[in-house]
Amino acid sequence: MSLSRQLDEQGLDRYLDRYGKREMLRLLxxxxxxDGKSTLIGRMLYDSQTVHDDVLRATKKAxxxxxxxxxxxxxxxxxxxxxxxxxxxxxxxxxxxYFATExxxxxxxxxxxxxxxxxxMATGASNCDLAVILIDARYGVLEQTRRHSFLCALLGIxxxxxxxxxxDLVDWSEQRFAEIRDAYGEFASRLQxxxxxxxxxxxxxxxxxxxxxxSMPWFQGSPLLDHLETVHVASDKNLVDLRFPVQQxxxxxxxxxxxxxxxxxxxxxxxxxxxxxxxxxxxxVKSIVTFDGPLQxxxxxxxxxxxxxxxxxxxxxxxxxxPNNAPPLENAVEAMVVWFDGEPLxxxxxxxxxxxxxxxxxxxxxxxxxxxxxxxxxxxxTTLKMNEVGRIRIECAxxxxxxxxxxxxxxxxxxLIDRLTNATVGAGMIVERKTADQATGxxxxxxxxxxxxxxxxxxxxxxxxxKARLGQTPFVLxxxxxxxxxxxxxxxxxxxxxxDHDHHAQVxxxxxxxxxxxxxxxxxxxxRWENQRRAAxxxxxxxxxxxxxxxxxxxxxxxxxxxxxxxxxxxxxxxxFCDAPLEACERRDNDGLYARARAGEIVGVTGxxxxxxxxxxxxxxxxxxxxxxTTNLDKVVAxxxxxxxxx
Amino acid sequence: xxxxxxxxxEQLEQESIYILREVAAEFEKPVMLYSIGKDSGVxxxxxxxxxxxxxxxFKVLHxxxxxxxxxxxxxxxxxxxxxGLDFDxxxxxxxxxxxINPFDHGTQRYTHVMKTEALKQALDAxxxxxxxxxxxxxxEKSRAKERVFSFRDRFHQWDPKNQRPELWNLFNCRVNKGxxxxxxxxxxxxxxxxxxxxLRENLPVxxxxxxxxxxxxxxxxxxxxxxxxxxxxxxxxxxxxxMVRFRTLGCYPLTGAIESTADTLPKIIEEMLRxxxxxxxxxxxxxxxxxxxxxxxxxxxx
Numbered sequence: 032m033s034l035s036r037q038l039d040e041q042g043l044d045r046y047l048d049r050y051g052k053r054e055m056l057r058l059l060x061x062x063x064x065x066d067g068k069s070t071l072i073g074r075m076l077y078d079s080q081t082v083h084d085d086v087l088r089a090t091k092k093a094x095x096x097x098x099x100x101x102x103x104x105x106x107x108x109x110x111x112x113x114x115x116x117x118x119x120x121x122x123x124x125x126x127x128x129y130f131a132t133e134x135x136x137x138x139x140x141x142x143x144x145x146x147x148x149x150x151x152m153a154t155g156a157s158n159c160d161l162a163v164i165l166i167d168a169r170y171g172v173l174e175q176t177r178r179h180s181f182l183c184a185l186l187g188i189x190x191x192x193x194x195x196x197x198x199d200l201v202d203w204s205e206q207r208f209a210e211i212r213d214a215y216g217e218f219a220s221r222l223q224x225x226x227x228x229x230x231x232x233x234x235x236x237x238x239x240x241x242x243x244x245x246s247m248p249w250f251q252g253s254p255l256l257d258h259l260e261t262v263h264v265a266s267d268k269n270l271v272d273l274r275f276p277v278q279q280x281x282x283x284x285x286x287x288x289x290x291x292x293x294x295x296x297x298x299x300x301x302x303x304x305x306x307x308x309x310x311x312x313x314x315x316v317k318s319i320v321t322f323d324g325p326l327q328x329x330x331x332x333x334x335x336x337x338x339x340x341x342x343x344x345x346x347x348x349x350x351x352x353x354p355n356n357a358p359p360l361e362n363a364v365e366a367m368v369v370w371f372d373g374e375p376l377x378x379x380x381x382x383x384x385x386x387x388x389x390x391x392x393x394x395x396x397x398x399x400x401x402x403x404x405x406x407x408x409x410x411x412x413t414t415l416k417m418n419e420v421g422r423i424r425i426e427c428a429x430x431x432x433x434x435x436x437x438x439x440x441x442x443x444x445x446x447l448i449d450r451l452t453n454a455t456v457g458a459g460m461i462v463e464r465k466t467a468d469q470a471t472g473x474x475x476x477x478x479x480x481x482x483x484x485x486x487x488x489x490x491x492x493x494x495x496x497x498k499a500r501l502g503q504t505p506f507v508l509x510x511x512x513x514x515x516x517x518x519x520x521x522x523x524x525x526x527x528x529x530x531d532h533d534h535h536a537q538v539x540x541x542x543x544x545x546x547x548x549x550x551x552x553x554x555x556x557x558x559r560w561e562n563q564r565r566a567a568x569x570x571x572x573x574x575x576x577x578x579x580x581x582x583x584x585x586x587x588x589x590x591x592x593x594x595x596x597x598x599x600x601x602x603x604x605x606x607x608f609c610d611a612p613l614e615a616c617e618r619r620d621n622d623g624l625y626a627r628a629r630a631g632e633i634v635g636v637t638g639x640x641x642x643x644x645x646x647x648x649x650x651x652x653x654x655x656x657x658x659x660x661t662t663n664l665d666k667v668v669a670x671x672x673x674x675x676x677x678x
Numbered sequence: 679x680x681x682x683x684x685x686x687x688e689q690l691e692q693e694s695i696y697i698l699r700e701v702a703a704e705f706e707k708p709v710m711l712y713s714i715g716k717d718s719g720v721x722x723x724x725x726x727x728x729x730x731x732x733x734x735x736f737k738v739l740h741x742x743x744x745x746x747x748x749x750x751x752x753x754x755x756x757x758x759x760x761x762g763l764d765f766d767x768x769x770x771x772x773x774x775x776x777x778i779n780p781f782d783h784g785t786q787r788y789t790h791v792m793k794t795e796a797l798k799q800a801l802d803a804x805x806x807x808x809x810x811x812x813x814x815x816x817x818e819k820s821r822a823k824e825r826v827f828s829f830r831d832r833f834h835q836w837d838p839k840n841q842r843p844e845l846w847n848l849f850n851c852r853v854n855k856g857x858x859x860x861x862x863x864x865x866x867x868x869x870x871x872x873x874x875x876x877l878r879e880n881l882p883v884x885x886x887x888x889x890x891x892x893x894x895x896x897x898x899x900x901x902x903x904x905x906x907x908x909x910x911x912x913x914x915x916x917x918x919x920x921m922v923r924f925r926t927l928g929c930y931p932l933t934g935a936i937e938s939t940a941d942t943l944p945k946i947i948e949e950m951l952r953x954x955x956x957x958x959x960x961x962x963x964x965x966x967x968x969x970x971x972x973x974x975x976x977x978x979x980x
Contacts, residue, residue, distance in 0.1 A: 035951075035952050038948060038951060038952065043944055043947065043948045043951075044944075046951075047874065047877070047944075047947065050870075050874065051685055051687055051874060051878070052685050053685060053686050054683065054685065054686060055686035055689050055690075124823045124841075125823065126822040126823045127815045127822055127823075127865070127866070128816075128822060129815070129816045129866070129868045131868075131870070135686075136686040136871075138866060150843050151843070153843070153845065154843040154844055154845055157845035157846045158845075158846060158847075265683055278696070278699045278700060278703055279699055279702065279703045281729070281731070281732050282732070283731050283732035283733070287731060289731075291699055291728075291729075292699075293692065293695075293696045293847075320730070320731065321727070321730070322726055322727040322730035323727070330683075332684050332689060332692055333684070333692055334692045334695040334696055334699070334727075334728070336730070336731075347703055371843050383852075385848050385850065386848075387848075388700075388703070440846065441846065441847070444845070444846050444848065445848065446845060446848045446850060448850055448852060453850070453852040453853060453854060454842065454850075455842045455843050455844075455845075455850045458843070458845045
């Protein structure tokens, strides 16, 4: 409905009232040069009637000069800004567009698709709630598509719209749409994005952009704009963990001492106990002051000034948190980093880290791996060049109060600044990699000692060379399931099969681990977690040697399995779920584990008095009750074969 | 009890406040460029909010081309007085000496000397390392790519290829001596957002935004107001009284009025919502040539 008609019907007051209450949605559009991205944005602006006549006239003029659409107005020219790019016919930076509908205000970060502009995409994605990823229906999922999707997921975008564009050029074929959807779905299962939505469309003709159109009656979903207006993003905000980075100390006179800042997450209430990090000193919130009067509480996103009951020493860069929910203070941080600068990342060189409002000197002490953004494989690396992505360990001169990026975007992110040129050289996303040591507070000193170890590049043989020598592509098979579900039998059966087929592999199960490297661990939750973490680290080392690892551990907690996957590297990691009902496992209880648990002699036995979180999406699920062991072994081998890992 | 979710207007406001505070905390000598227009008015209010209960901790500067509407200058002086601003005005004296004006020297040269050069002089003289401006990304296509923090070299030049990536709300505030950052806290606001905010906050604006009978002449399809006797009338040209108002304010000989009867804030908003033309239409300088704003920015124009 046109704006004028809305105004006629509702009257200005009602219109403004509703407008004032609209939410904002920030979205990112990404696509390759010819996917029709600019046309899509132009189409949204045009069809939602947010283009003014004078702009349209100017576009018409430009259309005659640069346009590629003949007589019709070239909608892409509505959005392509700078002269240079207009002449080249490509977009070269992040551009922001604004439009509003009855329901929402939209900010579009429009980013180009070329390889060399990874940094722009990361920039655009960092503040977005949703990504629209364009796919040309003629070409399907391309390397570009995978790269864009990976970056969006890396930057924490939880909502994807896969816009399968140019459907007019494939005769509006439902089958083609389904092919692309399935191909993308298979790839995207590795990305851990919560919400993926597929829409077939033609930006050129407008089908399924703003209006539904008639060419694809088989498509039952909503057009793009409808979806953007209704997708639920409010719950993406972290409203649980209070984090208030202090921006400024406000001292207008001797009687007032306040701390100005924006609540990064959670909620701050008058009367709440708070702790100031890094000092750890505590006080109580006395008042929340704003220009518009005092508040009783301030939720994430609100910019306020607070005063405290006690005079404690607080300055810019400190963080106020709830004493019982404080983030760890770390000097050493594990993070994924996107490199922006022409000068490559240099391990050992001093950079500045800006994390929330805190700035500190820091050095990268290890590059764990580089991710090949095109195929998501992990590669060993000694440096990161412009537009490369990798995982690093970074050591800071002053401790940071860090959260994992996945849990808290504002307190899990940082930028790296070159001290000499002042350029912003990289962007980091903190990875949660708590060890059991940290969780329990044990062996803390030993863990810190590791911080002083610097990686030196003495290596002369690369994992690639080892792989070539052994003639095999190593993998990690992580077998999870209840005690007595048949994990070890499967592991050893597979080891034998692999041996017979000239593939080098090692089995790690509870017995092997606990009798040797993990002799110091007990059976508390934290120790079990550490048991698994070490298994994953060994598997990672094996990978670098070209050797496969078969891990057979109960590993009951989904998050901990995910951590193992992260340590090893997603594309070489296969989760196999030995699915057998608890009763069946209890019947196989030949060493009396379950019996003793039932008798109350031991506690914390998975299935009895400790939870087992069934895997959501294992690479393979085996029915170890119904199927014979040989059948299950065949299934595992078949999976490895289809992935080209064994002959 | 406040709500957990913010409306878009609240969100824009809170984000702008964050930016203002960040600059005040990290730069040695920031300054706010005040152009007297509606966007500047919003920016001033945001600064009041950002630092309350303290005063705005930096200077407010107006670069005067000497061709502003009279009503703008009196409004400016009133604001300075009412808000108790730490205020400065800068005029390019060399330009005045040489009698630079939009009629004899053309809009391009005039703008360059009295606006761009004057701004550079003012920033150099004050040794400012950060300057707030009220520009919005929705104003013009080349602005769509402008960062919130726009880096300028020693010569105040803007290089579109050499801008710092801006992620999350982590702004890189580091500059070397002589370099500076132009900061645009209203980057994500649209014209409608600005007006809605003015309505919500009940902010004063220059009366020229409201329709009134004013003496105007028609030139190149736009109405130019005869604000004083410096406007050379062409042969046969006679000022006539018309109900007009301005969507955007600048130098009076370069700012087109639109015919309108909107004489209240809600009427202005309604007119704007129904209008089929964008606000920059009234600005003569953008129409020099496609891409002209980009050229000006490279030279150091705001």
